[in-house]
Amino acid sequence: MGTVTNGDLNNTAAERARAEIAVDAAYRNVSFAIPASEDDEFVRKTYRPFLLDEAHAKQDWIAKLELSTALKMVNSQILKSGGDRLKILVLYGSMRKRSYSKLLSYEASRILFRLGCDVRVYDPTGLPVKDDVQHSHPKVQELRDLSKWSDGHVWISPEQHGNLTAVFKNQIDWIPLSTGSVRPTQGRTLAIAQVSGGSQSFNTVNSLRILGRWMRMFAIPNQSSVPMAYTQFTDEDASEGGSRLMPSGNRDRLVDCMEELVKYSIVMRPHFDLFGDRYSEREEKRIKAEKAALLEK
Template sequence: MATTTNGDLNNTAAERTRTEIEIDPAYHRTSFAIPASEDDASIRETYRPFLLPDTHSNNDWISHLELSTTLKMVESQILKTSSDRLKVLVLYGSLRQRSYSRLLAYEASRILFRLGCDVRIYDPAGLPVKDDIRHSHPKVQELRDLSKWSDGHVWVSPEQHGNLTAVFKNQIDWIPLSTGSVRPTQGRTLAIAQVSGGSQSFNTVNSLRILGRWMRMFAIPNQSSVPMAYKQFTEEDAEEGGSRMMPSGNRDRLVDCMEEFVKFTVVMRPCFEVFGDRYSERVERRKKKEEEQRLVNKVDLKEM
C-alpha cells in the first residue's frame, strides 16, 4: 500500500475559512482622536503626556497607519451610537529619566488615541510601596480611581532580573484584589507589552498575563516584546517629536496589539455585566442575604 503524506507541516488544511476584509480608502489618515477643543484641559495636561505638538502631526508615523477596519468599528459601534469613548488606563514600570517602557507606552497611547479612545497614562512616581496603612495616599487613590474608571488596561513593563519590575508590580498591588465578592478589574480587557535591554524574552509578558488572569481581566491573545529597546527609539531631539519608535517588526507588532485591543474592547464592553456574573458569587450573595434576614428575624422575635 502506498504511503500518503500531507506536506502541510503547519496543518493549514485545518484552518477555518476566513474572508479577507477589504481596506476602506475612505478612512485613509482618518483620526477619531479627541480634539483639544472638546477635551478636558486638566485631564489633557495630567494624563496625556504622549500628545505631540501640532507641528509634528503631519509627519507622525501613526497618522499614516492603515487602520480602516478598527476605525469603522469604533465609528459604527461607539461614535455614531453616542456611546462613551473606550476608556483606557495605561501603566508603565520604570522611573528612569529615559524610560523605554514609558516611551513604548506613549507610542501605544498615540495609536489608541487616534482610534478614538479616551487614554489616560498613570505616572507611578511618588506612589508609596504597598503596605496596609497608606490607602488614603493621593497617588493610591488616583490609581484606584483610574482603574475603576477604565474599560481596559494596557500594561508595559521592563524586564529586570528576568521578570517585571517592582515599580510595575507595586501599581498592581495597590489595586484592590476584591471589594466584597467582586474584583474591581473584573471583566476589563488587557493588552500587555514588555521592553528588554537584551535579547528577545517573554518572561515579563508571561507574568503580566498571569497577573491579568488573577485580576479576572481578559488579556488579548497578542502581545508585544521589544528586545534591545535602547536601539528601537530615536534620540530625544529627532524628528516626529523625538524618542519615537523606529520602523521594525516590533513596531508593527505594537500596532497589531493596540488594534486588537480596541476590537476586543468594543465587542466585550456591552457584555461587562454578563462577564461579571458568576454562579459562586450569586450563591455567596444569597447566603449573605439569608444570614442578614435571619438576624433581622431574630431581633424581631426578641422585641415581641
C-alpha cells in the first residue's frame, strides 16, 4: 500500500469560490476627506489632531494607498446619494506625550478620513476614574455624546501587564450599556488594535473583542497587533510630519482593518434599527405597557 499524503494541509479545496474584485484605476489617489472649507472649525480643532499640514499631506503614504473598492463604496452608497458620512469615534489608551497607541490611532484616523469618514478622536486626559457620582462631569458627557453620535468605533490600547490599560478601560466603563432606553453603543461597528512594548501578543485585542461584544457592538473579523511599537514609528522630527508608522506588515494590517471597518459600516448602517430589535426588550416593553394600562383603570 502506498504512502498516503495530504497535499492540501490547509484544506483550501473546501474554501468557497470567491470572485476577485478588480482594482478601479479611476479611484487611484482619490481622497474623500472633508476639506477644511466644509469642515466644522471647532470639530477640526478639537477632534482631528491627526490632520497633517499641506506640505506633509502631499507626501503622505496614506494618500498613495490603493483603496479603490472602499472608495467606490463610499462614493456610490454615501456621497452620491447625499447621505451622511460614516461617523467614527477613535479611542486610545495612554496619556503619555509620545503614546504609541495615540500615534497608531492617528494613523488609523488618517486612513478613515481619506475614506470619507467624519473621524473624531477623544482625548482621555481629564476623564475621572469611573465611579457612580461624576456622571455630569464634562469629560464624561463629552465621551458619552461622542459614542451616541457615532456609527462605529476604533479602539486602540497599549498592552500593560498582559492586558489593556486602566486608561483605556476607564473610557469604556464610562460608556454605559444603557441609559434609560438609549444604548450608546448597541449596533455600532468596531475595529480593534493594540500596541506592545515587547513581542507579538493578542491578549489585549482579545479583551477588547470581549468588551465590544458586551457593549453589543459588531467587531470586525480583522484586528491589528503592533509589537515593539517603539521601533515602528519614525522620529518626531522626521519627514511626513514625524511620528509616522513605518512600512511593514503591521502597517499593512492596520490599513486592512480600517478598510474593513468602512466596508462593514456601510453595509450595516442602513439596518441599525433592525439589529437593535430584540424579543426580550419587546416583551419588557409589552409588560410595562400592560402594567401601566392596569394602573390607569
